[in-house]
Amino acid sequence: MLVVYEDLHWADPSTIESIGLLVEQVPTAPMLTVLIFRPQFVPPWPNRSHMTPITLNRLERPQVEAMITKLGGGEALPAEVVQYIVARTDGVPLYVEELTKMLMESDLLQERAEALIALSTEHGFPHWLTYGTILRGWALAAQEEGAEGIAQMRRGLAIYRKTGAELHLPYFLGLLADADAKAGKIEEGLVALNEALDTIKKTGERHGEAELNRGKGELLLMQQGQKVEEAEECFRKALDTARRQQAKSLELRAAMSLSRLWQQQGKQKEARQMLAEIYDWFTEGFDTADLQEAKALLEELA
Secondary structure, three states, X not given: OEEEEOOHHHOOHHHHHHHHHHHHHHXXXXXXXXXXXXXXXXOOOOOOOOOOOOOXXXXXXXXXXXXXXXXXXXXXXXXXXXXXXXXXXOOOHHHHHHHHHHHHHHXXXXXXXXXXXXXXXXXXXHHHHHHHHHHHHHHHHXXXXXXXXXXXXXXXXXXXXXXXXXXXXXXXXXXXXXXXXXXXXXXXXXXXXXXXXXXXXXXXXXXXXXXXXXXXXXXXXXXXXXXXXXXXXHHXXXXXXXXXXXXXXXXXXXXXXXXXXXXXXXXXXXXXXXXHHXXXXXXXXXXXXXHHHHHHHHHHHO
């Protein structure tokens, strides 16, 4: 029998105690027990002859480059992109994977946006030209070209407003706020989110309302002199909206944001109970980023 315990650095005392009892039984039982934890965790049980510690060191640069190439389907990424990933991930495999995938996806989005721009320019489709300009700007911002990306998004939005169109405007403003936040432009991001929420009240286009409220709450917490009460109100609005719309993925995101805030306020029990309720609703998709993040947060709150 194989028994695997992951993330012992987040385990509660009762779990650690039960594992300690199991460790004592391993020599007399037909089982292999694998305990996985970060270096800062110190096992409370003594070392035994039947225990074999294995230290997984951070990846060296050649290993990181090999991993990037494999994630890219065997195709080598540009040298500057590889250097950026190596510098930002510090040899941690999970970070290498997540950042590489994000950059590849944003690169693909940029390619599609540029194709849309070319097609719209050729056939005279000003409406779709603005879509392509905004999306290309967001893709550039995701690739750490924040200033140029934000400038393109603002140009696209200015042209879009001149057409009189308002469809998808809250979504585009949400993308702009996301790019502003990554660039450290918190006030500009809040302006964009407030305009997006005002547009929703005017048009009734509410499919992104929950995420916009959640994003506003996150930016309020990033401001100098955190506006905690306003942020909590935004998270509650996001949670209520997602529940009303039965948008479970957005409800999970809102619950995580509110749980983190409550965690900082010492409300561990309330935070865990709320997050566990929505997390337990899911029956699949546990390899997705949001559910993995929710699982880790639940373990922290235990």
